[in-house]
Structure formats: C-alpha cells, structure tokens
Amino acid sequence: MTLTIRVAEEWLHSCSGCEIAILNTGESLLELLEHLDIVHMPVLMDHKLSGQLGEKEQLTVPEADVGIVSGGVANEEHVEILLEMRKKCTTLIALGTCATHGGIPAMANEWPMQQCLTTVFSTPSTDSCSVPDQEVPLFLDRVYATDEKVAVDILIPGCPPDPDTIKHVLTALIQRTEFKLPSKSVCDTCPTVRKGKGETDKVRRFLDNADYRADQPPDTMRCLLEQGLLCMGPVTAAGCARHGAPQCITARVPCRGCFGPVRQKGNQLLDMMNALASNGIDFKSLIDRKSLLRFSGAHGRIRKRRFKVKGIRQR
C-alpha cells in the first residue's frame, strides 16, 4: 500500500459505537492510518465545522476522497452536515445500522417526535419545564436513514459494524481495488445445530437461558429459534461473526437483527413473520411485533401510531 486517501468522518443521530468500531480495527489501525489523511473527524481530531476561530456562519467540511457518516438523520443540523459531507466527499460511506436503516433511535418513529421530547422532559426527576427550543437544532418529523436524504455510495450496516469489514473496505479504497460486503444471513454464518423444525409452536420470552452445554462450543447447541426463542438470524444481514460464530450466539443469546435486513430493502418484520411460519411457530405468540423493526425503522417502515386527539383520529 503506497497511496493515501483524504477522509472526513461525521456522526449524526448516533451513539459513537461506530467510531469505536473503527478504533477496534486495533493494530491494523496503525497501518491504516499511514494511508489515511484524516481531514475531519470530531471524535479524534480538532477540525471545526464552524472554523478554527469559531467564525463561520455555515458548517463546513474540507474536501475529501472518502466521507464516512454514522448515525441516522433526525434534526436540521444533521441534514446540513450530511448535505455538506455529500458535497465535499467523492465517495460517501454510510457506516452502521443507524445510517443505513435508522437503527435503534428510529424506534422513536412510532410516536410524533414532539411526544418523545415531552416524555423525556417530564420524568419524575425533571423540574417542570418546556422542551428546549433555543439555539438547539430542531427535530425533523421522524428519524431517517442517510440514503433517504442523499445518495450514498457504500452501505456498511452493523450495530456496531464489524471492524474487519471497515478495514477491508478502507483498504480497497486506498488500493483502488474491489471489495465485497457480506451478502448472506446471520444463519448462514451460524454453527448451531438445525434440524429443520423445533418442537414448539410458540415463541418464548428470553427469561431463562437457552439449553446448551457451556463446556461445548456453539456448534453443539441447538438452533435458538428451534428452541422456541425469537432469533432473527434468518432475516438479518451477516457480518457480525467473529471467533467462529455470530457474536450473540457466542454469548448464547438470540439475534435481534442489529445488521438490518439481508437485502438492503428487505423488511425484517415481514420476513421474520414468514420465517416463524415456516418453523411452525405462531407469530401471534410474539409480543411487541414492532420490535422486529427495532434496527430498521427508517424508510417509513415504522409508522406513527394512530392517536386520538380531541375526538379526531390523526396519523
């Protein structure tokens, strides 16, 4: 590797886990850094959107070959930064499930944004107040994935995304070679024992541990879905497997879909209902079905509940 690329990174409606995933490339990070000229990345370096002397009216990102954006889009400032990133970066990467599918924060899409704010600012420990609205960015009507607002060139899902995938893509961009993202499902990377169908027709809540032998590796454990636990492996994009099994399976815990749908435009709720049906499991035994979209609620997948307001039914 001899080339260097200019990189700009921003985080929007996010938790910083994607940035930690970048750091989790570990010792490869030091090699990567030799070929990355980072021109903007708030978590690691001091370039300011508002100018180094705090004088700029408009938020500005330097020109870059590659832009990386984590987080969904929930407020006016996110939109402004995302548009600026798109304008200044030749290749734009949406990093992490919030950026690709809305992620956990898009669970808020079930309610009007204002109602979420009202709840947060009226908890029992909060002094009576109105919702902050001065000199803070105002919210949009819902949480969006980045590709609903701008054209995105590369989508790398994951909550968090896999460090090896990040390294693979960045290396390919540096070397100007091809890269390949995982296209299978979590089940395709899962070593647990599948017999085709479980002995149960109901989903049971995860209130007791799965049945497995702790001194044996996961490839001796019966498939968790066949054990009657809700495991979203069949409808979730692969990419999390490390140390020989999907990460949650290593912890002996069922998948909850954090890499989003297998196909970019797939619907984890509909797909999972099908998967349950083909396993002979009654989907009605599942409480909180909307939770199947807990990582992929953007793109209009999670819609607002209908609320009765002053006798009028509203969306």
Place this chain on the structure above:
Amino acid sequence: MAKVINIQPITRIEGHARVAIHLDDNGNVQDTRLHVTSLRGFEKFIEGRPAEEIPRIVNRICGICPWMHHLASTKAVDGCFDVVPPPAGHKLRELCQVMAHINDKILHFFFLAAPDFILSPDCDFSVRNVMGIVKKEPELAARVVKMRQLGQVMLERFAGRALHPVAGVVGGFAKPMLEEERRQLLEDNRTLLDFACYALDYAKNNVFHQYQDIIGSLGTITTGFLGTVNHVGALKLYDGQLRLMSPDGQTTDFPSESYLDYLAEHVEPWSYSKMVYAKCWDQKFCMDLNKPKGIYRANTLARINICDHIATPRAQEALEEFRTHFGRPAQATLLYHWARLIELIYACERSLELLAEDDITAPEIRTPAEPKAGRGIGHVEAPRGTLIHDYETDDNGCIVRANMIVGTTHNIASMNMSVKQAATSLIQNGVYDETILNKVEMAVRAYDP
C-alpha cells in the same frame, strides 16, 4: 462590537456538543453556553416493550460505555421482576463492567485527552490528535493501541460482544465462565494492570508534572461530588450506596432507590441535556461561578473524592499520593485525568480480584424470571458518572414508564461553569486565538463528556 465565538463541535469528546462564547462590545466574555445538541428519546421509545429486552436496547445510548447502560438496565429489570441473580451472575456482570472501565479509560486518556499535553496545547490543530502521538511517540502509541485492543478482545471472547453487549440478562448472566477462560483472563488482566501502573507513572512524569499551572487553574470551580461506596466507604463501581459530598467535604449516603429525594434535573431552554443537581441541599439550582447552588460533580474525580479508601493495594497507594498533593476534596478540574488513571488501576485490580474468587466459575448464573408488574431501580458507576435506570412494568412485564439519569448529565452544569471560568480568564479585550479556544475545550475534555 459584540459577537459570538461558536466552537462547533467540541472535539475529542464522546458526545455531541458545542460551546458559544458571547463577547461584549469590549471583547470581554459576557456569557458562555455549552449546548448539548443531541437527544434520542429512549425514555419514550422503550415504553410498551417487554422489560427483558430493554438491556439490549438502551446499551445504544452510548457506544463508549454500552456495558454501563446494559447492566444498570439489567439490574432495574431484576427489580421489576423481583428476581435475584445467583452470586456468579452478579460477579460476571461486575467483571465485564470493570473490564469495560479499563478500555474506556485507556481510550479517553491516550486517544482523546493526551494529545493536548503530549503534543502541547498550542501546537497546530491538524497534528494535535492521536495520529500526532503515533508520529511523535510511536512506541507509546503502539503499546496503547495494543492494550486497548487486548481489553476489547478479552470482553469479546468471553461475553460475545465488547460493544453493545448482550450477555447481561434479567436474573443474571447468559453464559458461565469456564476454567480455561478464567485462566486466560487472569493472565491478560495482569498485563493490563502492568500497563495501568505504567500509564499513571507516564502521566505523572510527562503530563501532570509539566502542566502543573494549567492543571491547577484551568476550568477550576468549587462544587460538591457524587459517587458510590460500600458500607465501609470504599470506592465501588458496580454496586453500593450513593454518596453525595458537599463542597466543604460533608457526606450523605443513600441507597439509589431513593434518588428522587436527593437529586433533580434542571432544564435550560438552550440545551437538550438536563442538568442534575442536589435537590436535597434545598438551594435550588444556580450556575453562578461565585455562588453556585446545588452543583456537584460526578465521574472519576468525584469518586476519588467521595471514597474513604480504595480496597485494592496499588490504587489505594495512588489515592494516598494524590491526597497528599491535592487534599480531599480536590477541586481542580484537570485532576479528572489523574483520578481517571487511579481508577484504571483499581479496575484492573478489581478484575483480578473477581477472577480469583472460587465461585466465579460456578454454573449457576441465572435465576429464571417471570414477567410481572413492578418497579426496579438499577444503578452503576459509569465512566462518566453515576448512572440510574428506573423502570415500571405492567402485569405483562412490559415497560409503562422509564426514567434515566445518565452519567454525563451530572456534569453538564459544572462543564458550563468550567467553560465560563476558562473563557473569562483566557479571553480579554477581544484577544483570542486557536490555542486559547482549545484550552477552553480542554476544560470540557477533562470531564470526558
């Protein structure tokens, strides 16, 4: 002419915030504000969900301290369902929590904070970062990266995921620890303890000594402190009672279940983050530098101040040395860094202690739970401060109401005050430059928000 300096965003911190410095016609500081610009609404959108799922949702509040939210939440759900984990369940949770503290502290000190010192506060912004450290001190950088990675891999191998964990479950833990896992973790944790001791020595010799002036003055304010101790006043991170210390050093201990009697959250219209204050002092809330009211701080310096001692030998030794220099309570804001490295040593020692306990490999790790109506309050000490999750469930075990007091929010008021103190003393008659603005940010960075 009056103007506003907008430092956007504050960089090398974990959260989303900016600082606005308002100058008057003479170019002197009239006011400063730290605007927290993000809010996601977790308290709303976990409503109606099965409580046992919540620890896997709220870990996404913070990608740097997901274990803290994960475990405070798990404890709150234990409370709702009235279930008590077996001893090994608690020990495995605590082990993961203190190991997560280790990674967090290495990350903050070396990747985020140290560039200001190792590369000096007045060097160009383009090199004042971890990439600059890689160039200036490649051996140190390589070791730091390796140690942080080791910490992550240890958690990942044992608990499946280091980031956005899933292994903490209502009633205990999802998998037991095998003897060979214990052996490997012991060995790796010893390596981390050696590094932790080296880190504190390094910082004493190369940072704290050189920057005594800045450390003693920048962003310094006088406040109370909040943290967690056990029944004999020793520092605790996973459990114990809360201890609130007033600025004069008087302490009050209380169980986290009664947090509503002691703490309240103030809201300013210009920040999405609430500002927690000591309601029990009956002074209300005020951020005036000369007569603050209700203001206390959390996070490392607070915990080091409120504890009577630390129950592990090397951390205790470091605490005693710290107190000989700075007394108790120490108020200088940049001492957060020093306190952070003392806690790093404690976290390593505590991991080793837990791993040495016989029953940590016990097969009984989870008590089965039944969904039911109830209330649960779970608390842990997160790197950024005391973290409280408070849930109520319905008969079906689904969340009807949630309240969370998040670590950083305890320090929002103090950060506002430290910013004002720093800006006021550094900017006069309209004269300022990048170095001065970075120093204002250094006052924020110490809190690791």
